[in-house]
Each structure stands twice: as C-alpha cells, then as structure tokens.
Amino acid sequence: MNSLIRFLSRYQYVLLFLVLEGTSLWLLAANGHYQRAFFGSFVRSISGFVYSQTDKLDQYLELRQSNLNLAAENITLRNEVARLSYALNEYEHSPRIDSLNGVKYKFIKAKLVNNSVNKQHNFLTLNVGKKHGIEPEMGVISNNGVVGIVAAVSENYCTVISLLNIDLKISAKLQRTGYFGSLYWDGVNYRQVVLSDIPQHVQLTAGDTVVTSGYSAIFPPNIPLGIVEEFSNTGGNFFTVKVNLISDFKRLDYVTVIQNIQDEERFTLENTDKNG
Amino acid sequence: MVKDYSKYVILFITLITVQLLVFNNIQFSGYVNPYVYVLFILLLPYKISGWVLLVLGFITGFSIDAFNNTLGMHSSATLLMAFVRPYVLNRFASRDNSDKTGIPNIANNGFNWFVQYTILMVLIHHFALFYLEAFTFSHFFVTLGRTLLSTIFSSAVIILSQFFVFRN
Numbered sequence: 001m002n003s004l005i006r007f008l009s010r011y012q013y014v015l016l017f018l019v020l021e022g023t024s025l026w027l028l029a030a031n032g033h034y035q036r037a038f039f040g041s042f043v044r045s046i047s048g049f050v051y052s053q054t055d056k057l058d059q060y061l062e063l064r065q066s067n068l069n070l071a072a073e074n075i076t077l078r079n080e081v082a083r084l085s086y087a088l089n090e091y092e093h094s095p096r097i098d099s100l101n102g103v104k105y106k107f108i109k110a111k112l113v114n115n116s117v118n119k120q121h122n123f124l125t126l127n128v129g130k131k132h133g134i135e136p137e138m139g140v141i142s143n144n145g146v147v148g149i150v151a152a153v154s155e156n157y158c159t160v161i162s163l164l165n166i167d168l169k170i171s172a173k174l175q176r177t178g179y180f181g182s183l184y185w186d187g188v189n190y191r192q193v194v195l196s197d198i199p200q201h202v203q204l205t206a207g208d209t210v211v212t213s214g215y216s217a218i219f220p221p222n223i224p225l226g227i228v229e230e231f232s233n234t235g236g237n238f239f240t241v242k243v244n245l246i247s248d249f250k251r252l253d254y255v256t257v258i259q260n261i262q263d264e265e266r267f268t269l270e271n272t273d274k275n276g
Numbered sequence: 277m278v279k280d281y282s283k284y285v286i287l288f289i290t291l292i293t294v295q296l297l298v299f300n301n302i303q304f305s306g307y308v309n310p311y312v313y314v315l316f317i318l319l320l321p322y323k324i325s326g327w328v329l330l331v332l333g334f335i336t337g338f339s340i341d342a343f344n345n346t347l348g349m350h351s352s353a354t355l356l357m358a359f360v361r362p363y364v365l366n367r368f369a370s371r372d373n374s375d376k377t378g379i380p381n382i383a384n385n386g387f388n389w390f391v392q393y394t395i396l397m398v399l400i401h402h403f404a405l406f407y408l409e410a411f412t413f414s415h416f417f418v419t420l421g422r423t424l425l426s427t428i429f430s431s432a433v434i435i436l437s438q439f440f441v442f443r444n
Binding site for chain 2: 012016050
C-alpha cells in the first residue's frame with residue numbers, strides 16, 4: 001500500500017497528464033455527435049454571440065463584394081423582367097379569334113424547343129401537344145410569317161415541318177395583283193424561298209409582297225411571307241420567283257399555332273362536292 | 277497575489293479572443309496557421325504546481341477547441357506542452373536565474389533564452405497539433421512543412437508581442 005502511494009505521488013503529474021490526454025484523445029477520436037452536443041450547447045451560447053458580433057464587422061468589410069453580387073443579380077432580374085414583359089406584350093397583342101372571311105381561327109401560343117435551318121428537311125419542335133389541342137396539319141406562324149405545318153403530335157410536344165423543308169409547299173399569292181402560286185424552299189438559302197406557277201403575263205416587280213392565299217384552310221389569308229427579290233421565266237410558261245423571307249428562321253422563338261375551327265365543316269363540304 | 281491572478285485571467289481571455297478572432301483567420305496558402313494562445317502556458321510562473329499547470333493547459337486548449345469545433349485537438353496539444361514545460365525549463369535553466377522565481381519571460385531570462393524556449397515549446401505544441409489534425413502520417417512531409425512554417429510564424433508573433441504588449 002505504501003509503495004502504491006509512493007508510486008502515485010511520484011508519478012502524479014504523469015498520471016494526471018495521461019488521464020487528461022486520454023480524455024482529449026477520446027474527445028478527438030470519438031468526435032461524434034454526442035460530444036459535440038454535450039459541449040456544444042454551452043459553448044454555442046457564447047460563440048454564437050461573439051461570432052454574430054464579428055460577422056457585423058465582416059459584413060461591413062465585404063460590402064464591396066456584396067454590392068457586386070447584388071448588381072449582377074439585378075441585371076439578371078432586369079433581363080428577366082424585359083423578357084417577361086415582352087412575352088406578355090406578345091400574348092396580349094396576339095389575335096385570339098380571327099373571323100376574317102367568315103372562317104374562324106383559333107390561335108395557340110407556343111415556344112420553340114428545337115429548330116434547324118441547315119438541313120434539306122428541317123423540322124421544328126414546339127412545347128405544345130395534344131393536351132393543348134394541337135392536331136396534325138395545323139399551320140404554324142410567327143409574327144413575321146409562316147413557319148410550317150404541324151406534322152406529328154404527342155401529349156406535350158409537336159413536330160412541325162418547317163417551311164425550310166424541300167417537301168413542303170404552301171399556297172401563296174402576290175398581294176398586289178392577287179395571282180397565286182405555290183411557295184416552296186429550294187434548299188439553298190435559308191433566307192430565300194421560291195414562288196412558282198405565276199403565269200408569265202403577270203406584271204411582277206422586285207419588292208412585291210407575297211402573302212398566304214388562304215385557299216388551303218391551313219393558314220388564314222394575307223399573312224405576309226416575303227418580298228420578291230428577282231424572277232426569271234426559264235421554266236416555260238411560268239415565272240420562277242425568288243422571294244426573300246421576312247422571318248429569320250434562325251431566330252424564331254415564340255410562334256403561334258393556328259387551329260381552323262371550321263376546318264371540319266369545310267372538309268366535309270368539299271368532299272361532298274367532289275362526291276356529288 | 278490577487279493582482280497576479282487577475283493579470284492571468286485577463287491574459288487568458290485576451291489570448292483566446294485574439295486567437296479566435298484574428299489569428300484563426302490567417303491562413304497563408306493553407307500552410308501557415310499561427311496559434312499564439314500558447315503564450316499563456318509559456319508565461320505561467322515558475323512556481324506553479326504541476327496539477328494547476330496541467331489543468332490550465334487542458335482548459336486553454338479546450339477553450340480553443342470549443343470555439344473551433346475541434347474537440348480534443350488543441351486540448352491534447354496544449355496539455356502535452358504544459359506537461360513538458362517543467363522539463364524544458366529545467367533544461368534551459370539559466371545561470372542568472374537558478375532559483376527559478378517569477379515568470380519565464382525576456383525581462384527575467386534574456387532575449388536569446390526566451391527565443392529558444394518559445395521556439396521549442398511552440399514546436400512541441402504545433403507538432404502534436406498538426407499531426408493530430410491530419411490524423412495520419414501518410415502526408416508526413418506536408419504536415420511537417422505546415423508544422424515548421426507555422427512554428428516560425430507563431431514564435432515570431434509571440435516574441436514580438438513581448439516587446440509591444442508585455443513591456444512590464
């Protein structure tokens with residue numbers, strides 16, 4: 001017993017050191033949530049106060065960076081506002097019902113989600129589908145003219161045959177004289193299409209406006225398409241007219257899908273006519 | 277005597293505060309993390325009892341730990357430093373001050389002595405601290421580099437502080 005006490009008194013510092021060091025290492029190694037929670041609650045009350053005070057100082061010192069961040073955010077928001085007000089403007093000014101020529105059209109706003117101009121058979125994809133009342137064969141226009149015709153529809157999307165597709169022909173007429181022909185893309189220049197079947201006796205002038213004829217039931221009449229650039233009569237009895245498109249297909253964003261409400265009635269009538 | 281106690285309390289609070297608010301934010305390229313709070317252990321009087329010395333070492337480290345969320349790390353390092361302090365003091369026993377009274381500072385022991393004492397003690401502390409922090413020997417030399425660089429910086433700050441703050 002005596003020797004034990006002597007041992008303890010001799011090595012008391014070493015023992016204390018070992019006990020305390022063991023405690024610290026346990027705290028360090030265990031490093032779990034228990035220790036953190038146990039000591040954390042009383043420390044956090046102090047450190048929380050201290051750090052909130054120093055944070056005030058930090059905030060002041062970092063004002064410059066904060067300002068820069070806020071300015072950047074401001075610009076983002078400003079752009080967003082501009083974009084949204086533009087969209088709202090478009091929406092409010094787009095004709096909802098057009099009763100021209102006794103034909104009723106319904107317009108559905110859509111946004112392009114895919115587009116191409118660099119192929120011979122270009123297609124576009126819109127973010128509207130069956131759900132929104134889109135059906136195949138509906139016309140698609142933008143503010144600057146015809147875009148194409150709906151080819152296929154899924155639940156939420158539809159594919160549109162672009163006017164820039166060498167397979168698509170639409171009926172178009174010269175606004176000034178009223179002669180009509182068919183308009184198609186020759187697959188060369190995405191800003192230029194060809195109007196064919198214009199008889200040679202028609203007085204043509206470069207700068208004439210070409211509009212939709214309204215005969216096809218897909219597009220309402222008098223939607224501007226393009227401006228006559230040049231014409232040649234190499235094709236026999238008819239002019240081949242080069243027409244510069246008004247709309248830039250590379251920059252299409254929002255478009256309008258046209259639903260012909262009386263399409264079915266007209267379809268039935270025309271078929272009856274044929275049969276009769 | 278009471279005056280001495282209050283002096284150490286003020287020193288303790290000041291060092292912990294300065295460490296947490298100033299020196300914890302100094303991190304040159306991740307290699308230099310000065311820990312100057314160990315000055316508190318360095319400046320404890322010669323005549324302090326071993327128990328008090330160890331407990332104070334533990335408490336000092338633990339205070340830093342508590343605020344840094346590194347439970348046990350600074351405690352063990354500072355405790356180790358407090359534990360070896362008597363041996364270091366014995367080894368560096370200066371001839372002028374063999375009776376060992378007062379405080380081991382520049383005024384009592386001279387500049388050279390204090391520099392050696394500081395560097396050795398800080399090195400012991402930082403060595404333990406940085407290897408506990410890394411908790412591995414796999415990046416031995418990286419950790420060693422951090423230890424040595426931080427030791428130089430901490431020691432420099434501690435020694436300079438003796439001239440500016442602790443004049444008396």
